Amino acid sequence: MFSYEEIKKIRNQFPIFKNQENNSIYFDNAATTQKPVQVINTIKKYYCNFNSNVNRSVHFLDNFTNNYLELSRKNLKDFINAKSIEEIIFTSGATESINLIAFCISKFINKSDDIIISHSEHHSNIIPWQVLSKKNNANLKVIPVNSEGELNIRVFNKLMTKTTKLIAISHVTNTFGILNPIRKLIKTAHKHNSLVLIDGSQAISHITIDVQNLDCDFYIFSIHKMYGPTGVGILYGKKKVLDKLTPYQYGGGMIEKVTFKKTIFSGLPYKLEAGTPNLAGLIGTNKALNFIGNYSIIKINNYETKLLKYAIKILSNINGIKIYYKNSKLTKILSFNIENIHSFDLGKLLNNYGIAVRTGTHCAHPIMDYLKINGTIRISFAIYNTIEEIDRFYKNLIKCLYLLI
Template sequence: MFSYEEIKQIRNQFPILKTNETNSIYFDNAATTQKPVQVINTIKKYYCNFNSNVNRSVHFLDNFTNNYLELSRKQLKYFINAKYREEIIFTTGTTESINLIAFCISKFIKKSDDIIISHSEHHSNIIPWQVLSQNNKANLKVIPVNSEGELNIRVFKKLMTKKTKLISISHVTNTFGILNPINKIIKTAHKHNSLVLIDGSQAISHITIDVQNLDCDFYVFSIHKMYGPTGLGILYGKKKVLDKFPPYKCGGGMIEKVNFKKTRFSGLPFKLEAGTPNIAGIIGTNKALQLLVNYSIIKINSYETKLLKYAIKILSNINGMKIYYNNSKLTKILSFNIENIHSFDLGKLLNNYGIAVRTGTHCAQPIMEYLKINGTIRISFAMYNTIEEIDIFYKYLIKCLDILR
């Protein structure tokens, strides 16, 4: 748990918390986190002092840049405890990581094979599998949720057959912040020789991740949700699986030899990283990782849990409040509705008081339709949020409700 002085120290590292003219409260961290000065300065320093491409030339700038890029790959390997550095693939984000996997495994998915996802997935973890299933005439099966928003594991086990080739599931749901039982899912899947992809977008900066311990085949996440730059994602995949993947895109940086008769591709990780990468973002990522390591994911999780519990406690007193879902498996995300109040209307009014929340379906329309609601108000916490901010949010929430009722 963080002390008052530690929270003050953390907040001082985020320029937007000090310079924002509206003096806003930022409760939309599940969409993207703010960036610390270390990340911002590192990116600026790269462009001002070391700008160069990577793996293209022999001059000192290229060598310097390449060394820092590979340092970030090495640090990411340690951060999630991957076995090999070449199991870390740079992409543009979680969306591309999932699409890359869907493209590369499509050659292994046959007619009548099964792919399993859950009812509470983000669109980015629905549509690629929907398209793949349609193109290959495979079956897309969906794990339902129970009355508490949790996956129905009993039904999941019934969905599993010898034809199941892949399960793709979120570690933490972006709609309600529910922690899915991925350990059980991975063990069950592997008994049926099925691959498992875990979308870790909402978990990576809040839960300690050990991919070897989890034994998942893929783990994907976006750097911008862990205090790093936008436009950068990480695809972890077991080397023995990635070795079988064909190239996803073709171009510079991923070949050994080209002639007009045949091309010989590089090995991992470069085989899956065609073209110039987001060099500045990758270099800046190292500073974001240092921030998380220095403050400890365990301490961050403990502090954010305190914020979540406090928010649930005071919001539960509001007449007509419906929290989805008020149980022990929630993590740093709180979604709610208030009877007879549209989430968009409330979100717009809160914005007038400088409070940033997410409204709507959160890129997860199927689960909203299942619940027969047109969206929710979502607040999501980060290490720089405070109890005082929650009190201010509560104060202006009451004012907004007085206006709307």
């Protein structure tokens, strides 16, 4: 567990906390994490000293960029324990990664085939499969949740048939922070010869990820949720599966040879990476990985769990509060409502006290409709948050409630 002094040193690495004169609190880490100075400085240094395109020339700037790009790929491979760098595809974010797979596997989805998602998915892990199912006359099936917000495994087992071609499930739900039993889902899916895509956006900087051990076919995430730059996404895919996919986009960087009669595409990973990637972001990604590696995912998870448990304990004292699924296996996210108070109104008042929380449906309308609510207040933690911030949040929350009740 981190000591007070260690957390203080960690916070000092984030310029945004030094620049805030009002000592505000950032509890919106599930949306995006703040960036340490080493990530920011690396991006600035790249643009000031080494800016160049990649794989286009033989000059030293191009070589520098290319070397660091591939270093990022290798470090990401190691971070999630992929078998090879060929299994690491660069995208613009988790959303593009999911859309890439939805487009590329379209030719394998036939009429009356099944695609399974859950009731708790983010819109970006619903809409692509909804569109694909409609286009190919396939069936989109939904795993319901039980009274604790957890996936109903009994129903899932019934949904699985020989016509199931893909399961797309979040590792951790972005609405309530529930850790889904993805090992069990993957094992069952593979017994039916179905592919499995795991959306790891809310898990990647909080849980140790070993894609070989999980045995998932695809694992996707965004770097901006793990202390890195925006505009960078990672798609992991098993090589034997990626080899069967035709490119998602066409252009420079993903071809071996072009003539007016035909085009020969490059091998993995480049055939799925058309155009110039976010080079500065990918170079900054190395520093984000280093930052996490310096503190260990296990220690980070233990510390965030301490924050979460403390927040649940102190907030439970409020009359009329509904904390969603606090008895489930939650990770770093706490969603709640207070009786007769709209989440937006409370969020606006908290903002007046310099407290940043997320309000609304969190890009997850179906689960909100299922619960018959118009949204929640969501707080989410990262390594730089503190017990003291939770205490201040609680005191200011009480002040807001007096104004609203």
